Each structure stands twice: as structure tokens, then as C-alpha cells.
Amino acid sequence: MARMKFLCDADRCIECNACVTACKNEHEVPWGINRRRVITLNDGKPGERSVSMACMHCTDAPCAAVCPVNCFYTTADAVVLHSKDLCIGCGYCFYACPFGAPQYPRVGNFGSRGKMDKCTYCSGGPEADLSVAEYEKYGSNRLAEGKLPLCAEMCSTKSLLAGDGEMIAQIYKERVIKRGYGSGAWGWKTAYRETIAI
Amino acid sequence: MRRLTSIALLTATLALAAPALAQVRAPDGAPNPTASSVNEEMLFKQDPKIHGRISIPNATAANLIQPQGREWRAFRESWMPWIGALAVLGMIAALGLFYFTRGRIRLEHSEESGKKILRFNGFERFSHWMTASCFIVLSLSGLNYIFGKRLLMPLIGPEAFASLAQYGKYAHIYLAWPFMLGVLFMLVLWVRDNIPGKIDWIWLKQGGGLIGDAHPSAGRFNAGQKMVFWMVVGFGLAMSATGLMMIFPFAVTDINGMQAMQVIHSLIGVVFIAGILAHIYIGSLGMEGAYDAMGSGEVDLAWAKVHHDLWVKEQQAKTASGPQLGRGQVPAE
Numbered sequence: 001m002a003r004m005k006f007l008c009d010a011d012r013c014i015e016c017n018a019c020v021t022a023c024k025n026e027h028e029v030p031w032g033i034n035r036r037r038v039i040t041l042n043d044g045k046p047g048e049r050s051v052s053m054a055c056m057h058c059t060d061a062p063c064a065a066v067c068p069v070n071c072f073y074t075t076a077d078a079v080v081l082h083s084k085d086l087c088i089g090c091g092y093c094f095y096a097c098p099f100g101a102p103q104y105p106r107v108g109n110f111g112s113r114g115k116m117d118k119c120t121y122c123s124g125g126p127e128a129d130l131s132v133a134e135y136e137k138y139g140s141n142r143l144a145e146g147k148l149p150l151c152a153e154m155c156s157t158k159s160l161l162a163g164d165g166e167m168i169a170q171i172y173k174e175r176v177i178k179r180g181y182g183s184g185a186w187g188w189k190t191a192y193r194e195t196i197a198i
Numbered sequence: 199m200r201r202l203t204s205i206a207l208l209t210a211t212l213a214l215a216a217p218a219l220a221q222v223r224a225p226d227g228a229p230n231p232t233a234s235s236v237n238e239e240m241l242f243k244q245d246p247k248i249h250g251r252i253s254i255p256n257a258t259a260a261n262l263i264q265p266q267g268r269e270w271r272a273f274r275e276s277w278m279p280w281i282g283a284l285a286v287l288g289m290i291a292a293l294g295l296f297y298f299t300r301g302r303i304r305l306e307h308s309e310e311s312g313k314k315i316l317r318f319n320g321f322e323r324f325s326h327w328m329t330a331s332c333f334i335v336l337s338l339s340g341l342n343y344i345f346g347k348r349l350l351m352p353l354i355g356p357e358a359f360a361s362l363a364q365y366g367k368y369a370h371i372y373l374a375w376p377f378m379l380g381v382l383f384m385l386v387l388w389v390r391d392n393i394p395g396k397i398d399w400i401w402l403k404q405g406g407g408l409i410g411d412a413h414p415s416a417g418r419f420n421a422g423q424k425m426v427f428w429m430v431v432g433f434g435l436a437m438s439a440t441g442l443m444m445i446f447p448f449a450v451t452d453i454n455g456m457q458a459m460q461v462i463h464s465l466i467g468v469v470f471i472a473g474i475l476a477h478i479y480i481g482s483l484g485m486e487g488a489y490d491a492m493g494s495g496e497v498d499l500a501w502a503k504v505h506h507d508l509w510v511k512e513q514q515a516k517t518a519s520g521p522q523l524g525r526g527q528v529p530a531e
């Protein structure tokens with residue numbers, strides 16, 4: 001089984017936000033929620049870099065650990081998913097997540113949090129694969145169709161890579177060797193306790 | 199001479215800076231764009247979290263990486279269950295031990311037994327019980343955030359537990375409001391009688407009647423009750439402030455602030471629960487006659503004279519016809 005990961009090659013990201021838009025469209029993500037986002041570091045200064053970030057599908061995921069109702073589970077592909085039927089919208093996973101991945105629709109009085117929504121690595125939720133119920137709650141299930149996450153698939157500069165961790169690390173290594181530089185695999189140390197040694 | 203020194207210094211500085219300015223080049227001779235680029239390691243040295251600019255109107259989304267989430271996780275999952283269990287079970291064990299060694303503090307009968315004196319009026323009792331009933335639901339739903347998945351979920355299954363926890367969350371958020379109101383009511387009602395004084399020190403030194411058989415003098419509230427009052431006010435306000443910040447997340451603080459709020463809220467919460475357990479014990483099982491004060495509002499005059507002698511004197515001085523007598527009581531001739 002593959003160990004699915006994301007890798008954003010910041011030296012290629014042009015902050016076009018197409019990954020953000022593609023994700024919102026593919027999964028019919030509600031207003032105010034962005035499963036993926038692009039953050040620009042050192043904006044306007046020399047050495048500026050943009051990084052596309054969503055759920056990193058951590059090894060030993062902090063969100064799953066702190067959840068008071070244990071609504072998270074990890075699939076055979078090492079994708080971290082959750083059940084919206086169990087989620088109570090307490091907001092703890094957002095405090096624990098190093099990447100700010102969990103999002104909450106604002107429902108009811110006091111803007112109280114609704115059920116959490118986050119990147120599913122385009123692989124739905126606990127419902128039956130490609131069912132209507134799964135689509136309504138979690139969006140499309142591209143993995144079940146044999147496809148990779150849309151954000152990475154349609155990245156115009158191929159900055160965002162998705163797929164088996166070893167494979168995308170290999171692609172990134174080859175790039176770095178060929179061009180002679182690379183600002184590293186952002187977030188890998190925090191998410192997987194490892195980084196890409198070149 | 200001074201000018202010469204400064205020129206020498208400038209030259210030295212430039213000479214030192216020169217290698218850093220030199221272009222690092224890629225294998226094909228192209229300029230290396232990462233020579234000056236940001237990288238994770240460097241940014242973490244500047245700041246414990248990596249923060250940038252984001253084009254969507256959600257300021258909290260501008261954090262790229264905040265590894266502090268893992269520290270907060272360690273607190274919540276490794277420390278908090280033990281701290282919570284120790285505080286709550288420790289207090290229950292201590293109260294059990296106290297009950298079996300000291301036993302129930304009995305009402306001492308005198309010629310004034312049977313006469314009643316009004317201790318808490320209707321509004322005081324309403325404020326107390328509004329706060330108290332909210333507190334019970336708040337503490338149970340609060341403990342559920344820590345212990346629910348460990349104790350209750352294996353018993354009733356994930357679906358039933360999740361819906362219970364959902365109602366628990368609603369109860370926790372909505373009952374927080376009458377609780378906060380109750381704390382404010384009680385603060386206004388009783389702060390006058392809860393100012394610490396010299397008499398409280400004497401009361402404490404004599405063990406407050408809990409240890410030994412002494413009955414030290416006390417006004418409307420003895421030192422122990424004053425401690426409960428200030429605990430409820432202090433912890434109540436702290437829980438309100440931290441809780442409000444969690445009801446309105448990120449309104450005043452950032453992600454690390456939110457983590458700190460949750461830590462403070464849960465730590466004070468379990469100590470608060472332990473303190474209130476002791477209050478419940480002494481107000482019901484622990485002391486005969488004490489419950490009436492908050493039950494009917496009228497206490498036995500004999501009990502009042504033993505436990506709150508100065509207050510009884512004060513009340514009797516206020517009314518020319520003797521003590522404020524309760525309903526259905528014939529004044530003593």
C-alpha cells in the first residue's frame with residue numbers, strides 16, 4: 001500500500017491559487033471554508049516563497065489524538081479521514097493541527113462551530129465509496145476512481161505533488177539535483193518526523 | 199584620528215560582508231534563486247511558528263506551520279486526564295476519609311431548637327441554585343471532553359456517545375450564560391459579607407470546627423465559606439473569560455492564545471469541580487442542619503447560634519422583635 005503525501009515545491013509555486021479553486025469546485029466546499037490555501041512567506045521581499053497547504057495527513061495525527069469523540073481514522077493509504085456523523089464541532093483539532101487544516105462552517109447562534117471539514121485527499125469519508133451521502137458530506141472520491149487529488153493533478157507548474165511519499169520525494173530530489181537548489185519539503189518534519197535528504 | 203578609525207571599521211565590515219553578497223550559482227551557471235530564499239529551518243529560528251500572508255479573508259489561515267499544536271496535544275492527552283482524575287477522585291477520596299473519621303457534624307440541641315431564622319431569601323437561593331444547576335451540567339459536560347472517549351464511549355458505542363457529546367457541547371455553551379449571570383448575582387449579593395477579617399484568621403487557627411470540637415465565632419459567613427465564595431467568584435470569572443474566548447474563537451487571540459485558554463480553562467475547571475465537591479459535601483451530608491439554609495432558606499436558630507453567632511446577634515439587633523422569624527413560627531415570649 002502506498003503512503004500518500006503532499007509535497008509543495010515552493011520554488012515552483014506561483015501563488016495562482018488554482019489548487020484552492022479546484023478543490024472548492026471539485027468538492028462543492030461551502031462558503032467560508034478552504035480545504036487548501038496558499039500562504040506567501042516574506043511577501044514582497046527578496047526570497048519570497050509561496051506554499052500551498054492543506055491537511056498533510058500526518059503520521060500519528062494530532063487531530064485524531066485530541067478528538068474527544070474519536071471521529072478520525074487513517075485509511076490503508078495513510079490518509080487521515082473523519083466522520084461528520086460523529087464530529088461535534090468542538091474545535092480541538094484546529095488547536096492541535098500544525099497546519100491549520102480543520103475548518104468549521106459557522107452555524108447557529110454565537111457563530112458556533114458546525115461539523116469539521118478538511119481535506120480528504122480526494123478520498124471521501126466513511127460512507128460507501130462514490131455514494132451520494134459520501135459526496136454530500138465530504139465531496140468527491142477521486143482515489144476510489146483511481147485518480148490522485150485534483151489540486152496536485154491540475155497544478156500548472158507541477159509545484160504541488162501528490163502520491164506515494166517515496167515516489168514524490170524521488171521526483172523532488174531529482175528536481176533539486178538538476179536545478180541545484182530547493183527550499184525543502186515544507187511541513188514534512190512536523191507531519192512525518194522526516195525530511196527529504198538530498 | 200577618529201575619522202580614520204571609522205573608515206577602518208567600515209572597510210572591515212564591508213570585507214566581512216563581501217562573501218555573503220557573492221552569488222551562489224546553480225550547476226549550469228544560472229543564478230541560484232534560493233540563495234536568499236526563505237526556508238523552514240531559518241524561519242523556525244526567527245519565530246516558533248511560520249506565518250505568512252494569505253489572500254483569503256481569514257487571518258488564522260495565514261499560519262503555515264504551528265508545531266505548538268503538538269505540545270498542546272501532549273498536555274491534553276498525556277497530562278490532563280491524570281490531573282483531572284487526581285483532582286476529582288482525590289477530593290472524593292479525601293471527603294470519604296473525612297466522613298469516616300470525623301463523621302457527620304451533628305446539630306447541637308439547645309432551648310432554641312425548633313425556632314427558625316431566615317438565612318437566605320428567595321432571590322439569594324434562586325441565584326445559588328441557578329448557578330449550581332448550571333455548574334453540575336457544565337462540569338459533567340466538561341469532564342466529558344476529557345474522559346468521555348475513555349470511559350463512556352466503550353460502554354455505549356461511538357454513535358450514541360457522539361450524539362450525547364453533541365448535546366453536551368450545546369449544554370456547555372448555552373448553560374455557560376446563566377452560570378456567568380449567577381456568578382455575577384452572587385458576587386453582588388454576598389461580597390459585602392465576604393470581606394476577610396481578623397476573625398477569619400482566628401476561625402482558621404481553631405480548625406473551623408472541622409478539626410476538633412471548637413466553635414469559633416463567625417459572622418454571616420465563616421472563613422471556610424468565604425473561601426468558597428472567593429473561589430466561585432475567582433474561578434467563575436476565570437472560567438467565564440477563558441470560556442468566552444473559546445465560544446468566540448480567535449476574536450481576541452491567535453492560535454497559541456487559544457491553546458493557552460483551553461489549558462487554563464481545563465486546569466481551573468477540574469480544581470473548581472474538586473472545590474465544589476467539598477462545598478456540596480459540607481452543605482449536605484457533612485453537616486446536619488446546613489442544607490436548610492439553601493433549601494427552605496430558614497435555619498434552626500440553635501444551629502445558627504453555634505455556627506454564625508455574630509451574624510445572629512447582628513440580625514437580632516436589627517429587629518426589635520427579636521430574630522427574623524420564619525413563616526409559621528410563633529415568636530417566643
